[in-house]
Amino acid sequence: MSAMLTVRGLHKRFGEHEVVKGVDLDVRQGEVVVIIGPSGSGKSTFIRCLNSLEEPSAGSVVVDGGESVRANDRRAMARLREDIGMVFQDYTLFPHMTVMANMILAPVRVKGVSKADAQANALALLERVGLKHKADGYPGELSGGQQQRVAIVRALAMKPRLLLFDEPTSALDPETVGEVLSVMKGLAAEGMTMIVVTHEMGFAREVADRVVFFDGGKIVEMGPPAQIFSAPEHPRTRQFLQSVLH
């Protein structure tokens, strides 16, 4: 399968403090990569660099066989962003707009899709996550899990080639975590390329093609979930898994 994302030598420092210390990562088309690791290890910073919410200090990024972009070329990175969707931990639906208005905003304003087409597409996406009946509601009327499902399909409405998730279930009530994870499983099954930062080890085990263990701003080890969870090579991975699996 072809490479969807190629990252080379990615660094990010905030002043003196280096948070991402040279990351190389290849993600194949349709692959689901789950990033795990202790809090503060730079996972968020790393994936935020991929769609230039943070400006990387060094490195290069290639999306889907396109041009290789020096990671600190701000303009070029911003162009890559159109192919990359992102779902955050916090609810980030725009509170003053209906669910439908949230869904069609970027397709209409950024991609120039006609309003009618954008609406039709939005309804189909909402139907997929069981929220078609909420199209005219406001985010504040939805539960956390519902908001997060809308956030996922809002990102999908831009037809991204790669979806990033930064702890999408960490802010949810336990009883709504499942509904969000099952939407993500559905996407994975349909072949969406995804990078997911999460503490949901069950999800990682079940859905990931590859699990990446991140610590101290670096990839410590990676491999298929069976290998990482049953036979981690690195002592730090073992230590981390022990702390989260108990």
Add this chain to the structure above:
Amino acid sequence: MDFDFNYLLAQWPALLDGMLMTLRVSLLAIAFSLLIGVLGGAVRALRMPVLSQIVAMYVELIRNTPILVQLFFIFYGLPAIGLELSLFWSGVVCLSVWAGAYQVENMRGGLATVEHKMREASMALSLKPHQYFYLVALPIAFRTSLPAVLNTAISLLKNSSYLQAIGLAELTFVAVDRIATDFRAIEMFSAICVMYLALVAILSLLTGRLSAHLQRPFRH
């Protein structure tokens, strides 16, 4: 003491003209001051270099000098440097510039409450910074600032009475002008107080409607 209603009735056409002038000047100035507020508030909230300092100086200058002095500066001062405005436009400019300073602060306050994650979500959706500003930040901020924005608009309406000092035939000017010839001070001042109250009440009512409309997404 006699309160002569018939006198007021006879003066009604003149008072109505004065009120319409007050309304025209004020509504135009409210619109311009909001424009100043939105642009200046954006410059301040986004901390645009140089511009932000200039706007801050403008705000301080206006808030710390008497409006009457500002009015005289515009009406008597500016012609000296070749900038001559009509009576009407002097009034509009004075009130716009005065209220604009307060609206900048009102909008800045509202924009400061918009959470950073809204900006990130907009960026992740590839919205341009200016699209984020007017499609996301501004509507959210405006809802928060609306009470303060209304207060400033009401102050503007009341302060339009200063324009009688340069001879613009607004409501207060009409009253003072008639009192000078007819000496019916109680009748006239009572009448214009009621008229100002009515204008303020209408303004509040309209803003209340707008506020209820803007609050709709946030009620649940």
